[in-house]
Amino acid sequence: MIEIKNLQKHFGDKQILRGVNLNIKEGEVTTIIGGSGTGKSTLIKCIIRLLEPDGGNIIVNGYDITHIKSQMALANLRRKFGYLFQEGALFDSLTVGENVVFGLKYLTDIPKADYAKIAKEKLALVGLKDIEHLKPSELSGGMKKRVSLARVLATNPKVILYDEPTSGLDPIMSQIINELVLDLKHKLGVTSIVITHDMKSAFEISDTLVMLYNGIVELAAPAEKFKKTKNPYAKQFIDGSSKGPIQMQIRN
Numbered sequence: 288m289i290e291i292k293n294l295q296k297h298f299g300d301k302q303i304l305r306g307v308n309l310n311i312k313e314g315e316v317t318t319i320i321g322g323s324g325t326g327k328s329t330l331i332k333c334i335i336r337l338l339e340p341d342g343g344n345i346i347v348n349g350y351d352i353t354h355i356k357s358q359m360a361l362a363n364l365r366r367k368f369g370y371l372f373q374e375g376a377l378f379d380s381l382t383v384g385e386n387v388v389f390g391l392k393y394l395t396d397i398p399k400a401d402y403a404k405i406a407k408e409k410l411a412l413v414g415l416k417d418i419e420h421l422k423p424s425e426l427s428g429g430m431k432k433r434v435s436l437a438r439v440l441a442t443n444p445k446v447i448l449y450d451e452p453t454s455g456l457d458p459i460m461s462q463i464i465n466e467l468v469l470d471l472k473h474k475l476g477v478t479s480i481v482i483t484h485d486m487k488s489a490f491e492i493s494d495t496l497v498m499l500y501n502g503i504v505e506l507a508a509p510a511e512k513f514k515k516t517k518n519p520y521a522k523q524f525i526d527g528s529s530k531g532p533i534q535m536q537i538r539n
C-alpha cells in the first residue's frame with residue numbers, strides 16, 4: 288500500500304535518512320523503532336508530505352506522492368491519513384471538544400449537527416468523558432495525548448500514523464491504546480504505522496517491526512522473527528542494553 292524507495296532527507300549538512308526502503312502492507316500494524324534522533328518522525332512526516340524528501344520515492348496506492356505540490360493533491364493525500372503528532376499539537380485556544388472535531392470541517396462532509404456526538408464518541412474510545420468544555424492547558428500530559436488521538440480518530444482515517452502514542456501514559460492507559468490500535472485493525476481494517484520506544488507494546492501490536500539505524504532500515508521482519516533476531520543492533524535495542532554496537536551519540 289505504501290512503498291518507500293531509497294528515501295533521503297537531510298537538514299543542513301546532516302543527512303538523516305540515507306536511503307530508506309520499506310513496504311507497508313494494507314491492514315497491518317507496522318512499528319518503527321530506533322534510537323532518539325534517528326529520523327523516525329522525519330520518515331513519517333515525509334509519508335504525509337509534511338516534509339518533502341530530497342531523494343527517493345514514496346508511492347501510496349500506486350501514486351507517487353514524493354514531490355506533489357498542488358494543495359488539492361496534498362489535501363487528498365492527507366484525507367486518507369490520520370497523524371498523531373509526537374507533541375500532540377492541540378490548539379490551546381480551542382476547547383477539547385473543538386479540537387477533536389477540528390478536521391471534520393476541512394476533511395469530511397459530516398454535518399455540523401453531528402460534531403458533538405462524534406467528539407463524545409471518540410473521547411470515550413480513548414477513555415475520556417465530559418471534558419469537552421475544558422481547554423488543553425487544564426489537562427494532564429497523558430490526557431492531552433489522548434485528546435490528540437481522539438482528534439485523529441474523528442475523521443475515520445484508513446491509515447493512521449502514530450508518533451509515540453503511549454509515551455507519557457500510565458501502563459494501563461498504554462494497554463488501552465494498544466488494544467485500540469488492534470481494534471481499529473480488526474474491525475475497520477485500518478493500516479497503522481506506529482513509532483514507539485516501548486518494546487513490550489511493539490511486540491504486542493505489530494505485524495512487522497522495522498528498526499531504523501544510521502539513516503537506513505537496519506532490520507524489517509515479522510514480529511516473531513524480529514524477537515529472535517541475531518542482528519546485533521536490533522538485539523541491543525530489544526534488550527535495552529548499554530553494551531553493544533550502538534553507542535550514545537553526543538551532539539555538539
Ligand SMILES: Nc1ncnc2c1ncn2[C@@H]1O[C@H](COP(=O)(O)OP(=O)(O)OP(=O)(O)O)[C@@H](O)[C@H]1O
Nearest residue numbers: 298299303321322323324325326327328329330373
Ligand atoms: N525541521 C527540522 N529542522 C532541522 N533538523 C531537524 C528537523 N526535524 C528533525 N531534525 C533533526 O533530524 C534528526 C531526526 O529527528 P527526528 O525527530 O526524526 O528523530 P526521531 O527518531 O523521531 O527521535 P525521537 O525518538 O527523539 O522522537 C534530529 O537530529 C533532529 O534534530
Ligand SMILES: [Mg+2]
Nearest residue numbers: 327328373450
Ligand atoms: Mg520522534
